[in-house]
Amino acid sequence: MNLSKIVSFFDEIAPERLQETYDNSGLLIGNPNNEISKALISLDVTNEVINEAIVNKCKLIIAHHPLIFKPIKKLTGSNLTEKLIVKAIKNDIAIYAIHTNLDNISNGVNKILAQKLSIHNTHILEPSASKLNKLICFCPTQHSNKVRSAMFEAGAGQIGNYDYCSFNTEGLGSFRALDNTKPFVGEKGKLHQEAETKIETIVPDFKINQVIKKMISAHPYEEVAYDIYPLENKSFLTGAGMIGELNEEMEINDFLRDVKQKLNATHLRHNQLLHRKVKKIAICGGSGSFLINSASRQNADIFITGDIKYHEFFEHQGEMTIVDAGHFETEQFTKELIHSFLIEKFPNFAVQISEINTNPVLFL
Ligand SMILES: [Zn+2]
Secondary structure (H helix, E strand, O other): OEHHHHHHHHHHHOOHHHOOOOOOOEEEEOOOOOEOOEEEEEOOOOHHHHHHHHHOOOOEEEEOOOOOOOOOOOOOOOOHHHHHHHHHHHOOOEEEEOOHHHHOEOOOHHHHHHHHOOOEEEEEEEEOOEEEEEEEEEEEHHHHHHHHHHHHHOOOOOEOOEOOOOEEEEEEEEEEEOOOOOOOOOOEOOEEEEEEEEEEEEEEHHHHHHHHHHHHHHOOOOOOOEEEEEEEEEEOOEEEEEEEEEEEEEOHHHHHHHHHHHOOOOOOEEOOOOOOOEEEEEEEEEEOHHHHHHHHHOOOOEEEEEOOOHHHHHOOOOOOEEEEOOHHHHHOOHHHHHHHHHHHHOOOOEEEEOOOOOOOOOOO
């Protein structure tokens, strides 16, 4: 498999432009034209993970955390990052990172964490409100189902928890094919009228290119007529953290014991437990303390994330229980998530999940 195919697939499901400004997701090491016969999925790139890739003949490591964060001015192997870069290059191993762009999509890191913790009816906790566009396509009526489906499959027509949303009007299209044309219907040089459907749908900015590409390839006409209008409406399909509900109210102790067990966590650090049953749960895999206030504003009973600092535990005491379940622990299912995206799209591509626990935090 050509590496560029994997890169462009990931850019479709979690576009690089959705990553945070401090992040460095994308292809970090390797030639995009390399042929890759096997990939290894890991949370981090460590020396052990590179060894695992070498032993298993994986020429690509797909990691959640980028190996390279800060710009590099020299490559002398003077620190761990430089050593790992040199080792990857010497062994012809490409490295791809899919980090905050995978955090910021609605079916990403937080979705799989919510599923594992049995949190339902989820939505994004702090939406990034990407810009929306109205996309209108004119299509011969007999082909409108095919074109509409292609647009939906590429990400058009999602409003809240509804997808495949569109409005369709039947009408009469007209055109005249000039020189150097091969009209799908009608004759060259003659005015033609065709029964057409006007398909109206919406597309967020970050999906517009892929939707137009799929729309044009499904459309039978040589020249596809379509309009794009920028809208004032915001899309809330992307952003940080997630909030949802348990099926039924639970005793807080029972729920947290359940969380501890499902995350295989050595311990949970938390502030004062609420003296009431809990139902509304906010989460953020990794370092999510910047979302404490968002979780509280949305009346979460509990907020679960990693990397909570001492002073942050003082906030919202008695209103919301803040739980630090560990950075690694809350992101551990990301490997499984990346794996499921890949095997669904490329069922014949060899891809394996790293068996190495890269959690650098240990407990005595
Ligand atoms: Zn992380």
